[in-house]
Amino acid sequence: MDPSSTGIQEPFDLIRLSLSERVFVKLRGDRELTGILHAYDGHMNLILSDAEETIMIVDPVDGNFEGQGTVKVAKRKMEMLFVRGDGVILVSPPSRT
Amino acid sequence: MASLQGYVDRRVLLVLQDGRAIVGVLAGFDQKSNVVLSESKERVYSMEEGVEEIPLGLYLVKGDMIALIGEIDDAIDQAVDLSSIRAEPIPAIRY
Amino acid sequence: MLIFSVFKTLTDQRVTVELKNDLSISGVLKSVDQFLNIRLDSIKVLDETRHPHMMAVKNCFIRGSVVRYVQLPAEHVDTQLLEDATRREAANQAKR
Numbered sequence: 091m092d093p094s095s096t097g098i099q100e101p102f103d104l105i106r107l108s109l110s111e112r113v114f115v116k117l118r119g120d121r122e123l124t125g126i127l128h129a130y131d132g133h134m135n136l137i138l139s140d141a142e143e144t145i146m147i148v149d150p151v152d153g154n155f156e157g158q159g160t161v162k163v164a165k166r167k168m169e170m171l172f173v174r175g176d177g178v179i180l181v182s183p184p185s186r187t
Numbered sequence: 188m189a190s191l192q193g194y195v196d197r198r199v200l201l202v203l204q205d206g207r208a209i210v211g212v213l214a215g216f217d218q219k220s221n222v223v224l225s226e227s228k229e230r231v232y233s234m235e236e237g238v239e240e241i242p243l244g245l246y247l248v249k250g251d252m253i254a255l256i257g258e259i260d261d262a263i264d265q266a267v268d269l270s271s272i273r274a275e276p277i278p279a280i281r282y
Numbered sequence: 283m284l285i286f287s288v289f290k291t292l293t294d295q296r297v298t299v300e301l302k303n304d305l306s307i308s309g310v311l312k313s314v315d316q317f318l319n320i321r322l323d324s325i326k327v328l329d330e331t332r333h334p335h336m337m338a339v340k341n342c343f344i345r346g347s348v349v350r351y352v353q354l355p356a357e358h359v360d361t362q363l364l365e366d367a368t369r370r371e372a373a374n375q376a377k378r
Binding site: 102106109110119126128129130131132135137139168169170171172173174176177 | 283284285288289302318346347349350351352353354355356359361364365367368369371372375
Binding site: 190191194200202204206208220230232250253254255256257258259260261263264267272274275277278279280281282 | 301302303304305313315319321325332333334335336337338339340341342343344345348
């Protein structure tokens with residue numbers, strides 16, 4: 091497919107076309123976000139509304155071997171959120187199903 | 188401009204990237220938020236005993252090392268009995 | 283520059299800044315600069331019993347680089363304006 095027909099020539103175009111849509115964001119520190127994307131810049135600073143954060147907390151169980159343990163998941167919601175770009179690992183557009 | 192100008196000659200609390208807490212009088216700063224503190228002391232927090240204050244004297248702290256600078260309200264600060272405070276140290280910044 | 287402008291429009295609003303050391307501080311946004319360093323007034327540390335370190339601190343300067351999130355007052359954010367400005371800035375970047 092001709093890349094110009096989709097309007098995507100470089101990585102940031104993918105994010106631009108996701109404006110006002112719900113995106114998935116993976117962050118450092120075992121955090122993930124979904125939210126509606128309203129703004130971004132070249133540092134991948136983001137502004138999301140209706141954001142839900144998921145934190146994965148690995149609890150090493152006593153007496154267990156390394157690499158084992160239970161994974162706790164904590165969720166919280168935030169109405170309007172600025173995300174600093176240096177923590178962003180990836181931004182993924184909404185799945186079109 | 189979010190500048191440190193208003194803090195000069197005031198007593199401030201510096202929280203460093205590694206979680207250390209230092210109080211002192213802000214003697215000066217520059218564009219990179221490098222900071223000079225006079226009469227500075229480190230406040231060491233622990234759950235086992237009260238806060239320990241370690242005198243450091245005149246200190247130059249590199250801007251890169253600083254997480255936060257807060258202006259101390261002396262009236263409130265002096266009313267607190269540091270030896271009665273039990274708290275975990277502030278966690279280090281993790282990128 | 284865009285995000286810097288957004289923060290400027292939120293001056294005097296109450297925001298909650300979450301740091302990369304898991305400290306959350308709410309306060310009134312007094313100023314912001316190009317590095318997204320932030321000055322907050324009338325601050326309150328969330329979970330103050332666990333974090334008594336800043337009890338006597340009423341206003342503070344936060345280095346932009348240690349910020350993880352800033353929770354913004356949604357009613358003071360014009361999302362349509364934000365999206366238009368973002369598209370404009372993206373177009374300007376592409377021209378360069």
